[in-house]
Amino acid sequence: MCGIIGVVGGGSLAKQLTDGLRRLEYRGYDSAGIVITLPGGEMQRMRAANGKNSLADLESESQSLASADILSGIGHTRWATHGGPTLPNAHPHYDCSERLAVIQNGIVENFAELKGQLIERGHSFTSETDTEVISHLLEEEMNTGITLLEAVKIASHRMRGAMSFVAISLDAPGVLIGFKRMAPMILGTNGKQWFIASDIPAILDQASTFYHLEDDSVVSVSKDGVEVFAEDGTRAEMTEFIVDWTLESAEKAGFEDFMSKEIFEQPAALRDTLAGRLRSSGEIELDETSISNDALARINKVFIVACGTSYHAGMVAKYAIEHWTKMPVELDISSEFRYRDPVVDERTLVVAVSQSGETLDTLAALHEAKNLGAQTIAVCNVVGSSMARLADSVLYTRAGPEVGVAATKTHTAQIGALLLLALKLSRIKGQLYPNEIDDIYHELVEIPGKIEEVLEKWDFIRSVAQVFSERDRFYFIGRHVGFPVALEGALKLKEISYLPAEGYPAGELKHGPIAMLDKNAVVIAMASKTRLFEKIVSNIEEVRARDSAVIVIGNHGSESIIKEGEYFIEVPQVHPLLAPLVDVVPLQIFAYHMARIHGEDVDRPRNLAKTVTVE
Ligand code: AGP
Secondary structure, rough: OOOOEEEEEOOHHHHHHHHHOOOHHHHHHHHHEEEEEEEEEEEEEEEOOOOOHOOOOOOOOHHHHHHOOOOOOEEEOOOOOOOOOOOOOOOOEEOOOOOEEEEEOOOOHHHHHHHHHHOOOOOOOOOOOOOHHHHHHHHHHHHHHHHHHHHHHHHHHOOOOOEEEEEOOOOOEEEEEEEEEEOEEEEOOOOOEEEEOHHHHHHHOOOOOOEEOOOEEEEEEEEEEEEOOOOOOOEEEEEEOOOOOOHHOOOOOOOOOOHHHHHHHHHHHHHHHHHOEOOOOOOOOOOOOOOOHHHHHHOEEEEEEEEEEHHHOOOOOOOHHHHHHOOEEEEHHHHHHHOOOOOOOOOEEEEEEEOOOOOHHHHHHHHHHHHHHHHHHHHHEOOOOHHHHHHEEEEEOOOOOOOOOOOOHHHHHEEEEEEEHHHHHHHHHHOOOOOHHHHHHHHHHHHHHHHHHHHHHHHHHHHHHHHOOOOEEEEEEEOOHHHHHHHHHHHHHHHHHHOOOOEEEHHHHHHHHHHHHOEEEEEEEEEEOOOOOHHHHHHHHHHHOOOOEEEEEEOOOOOOHHHOEEEEEEEEOOHHHHHHHHHHHHHHHHHHHHHHOOOOOEEEEEEEEOOOOOO
């Protein structure tokens, strides 16, 4: 997804721009570019569209600006949506006069209509992007004699869609104008310079104070400070927030890649997520809440919305909430929720689960839930993200920044947070006694230690992956909460190794998928000791009878269920509803090693972006 950075206040801005873009690499990009303004009324643009080498190309080209006295600049990494990953489509985009440039993250949904009108009025376009429409709209407004700030205020009303953009003009080269609507945008300052960025890491080591903007804000940033305007043009406030992430925590800390570092960070991430959340009264605290316990007591249904790995965490929560509260829980892929007339009212609690808090499908589902009158909670990792600010309450996963595109530590932290929410709801509903909540909470805080035991199997799991590295199909099977774990194991393998992999409820095999099993297939069975243990053992027999290879993830004492030539990866036995926290870890490690064995880039898998801010 596109990354944005803007800097005003003088200095060696070109390097600040490219350094900031480097730290946004994890968002995924296929081209990159900057525009800078120089004293004397000159604007210079540099762009590169060379896939993952684009930033390196841009860095070397911008060396020529190392000693230049630059007034202001904007920089962008593009993840193609409208128009291919070509140089003409790389941002920043000029207007006809090339005195104004724009970078954008998001989509101008009515761009085709606006572009047609602009062409009719004589504008000529050089790209296929929706972003170039913004440049020409601003040009048209400025041609009436108004400032860039006024032009942005007017033009933003003509565009539909979720977007944030930054514009720069030679008419006032020391000023950046930003607009934010349902796409991330923050501000920062170091006292001398001001920054606009799509994400915290872009300016983490450059700014010391950070600010959020509300949706539909227009912001004017110069070296002298900031002015913020609301949708109706009146002056508005920005909100300062504390960033306790260090740059070091966003770096690899000695690991070969971010994914392995983040897999090993899981015990700490989960400990942080659980820490101090249980009061002695048995009450569990949300981070920011405007939903009273009385309001939660009136809830008669829970609806969980999420995408990808977050959806799998939500699926675990469905089992836990239904078991511990006896309330029905519906679960939806976010992009389905908003278009299918979900049955939601003011007695429904809608829980949006998202690492980034910015995934557009989930953000839109959250908007829809609010429109329908639901009580809403966001479970997300990024403090002050759009979902965190939109929802009535927030429960943060305190996993720290996750750079690897494949979610690992944020997934286990999400499950931990959602289990806390399930316990909170059960207490409010009077379904569990405080001492039962206390017991489960204390089992939960033991889980990070259990995950550490699984991490010790890193090398063994690598050897298992090596054995099956030439196989071409992988099936993950599980029952009850083992099913979402199976889905997550398959997603991880697909995402980073590109091997065909599917997750199934084990009991469903015989209804179709078993037809795919033969001696080339590998089946990974989730076989922790639960009341369904014997049933999964029977499912493993079905697999064996089709000559497929078997890998079992199971607890101490179950080793005897494997036969010669099969593999057993032991995981500690824990409370059945907490088992996904432990059982998913060997699957993450398996996917990681398989991808490395195949020579793939685990941090930046092809075609994927860390945060998907388009529909
Ligand atoms: C996880 O490995 C994936 N990168 C992806 O499925 C991700 O979980 C999904 O896009 C949702 O992201 P979010 O948690 O930031 O909303």
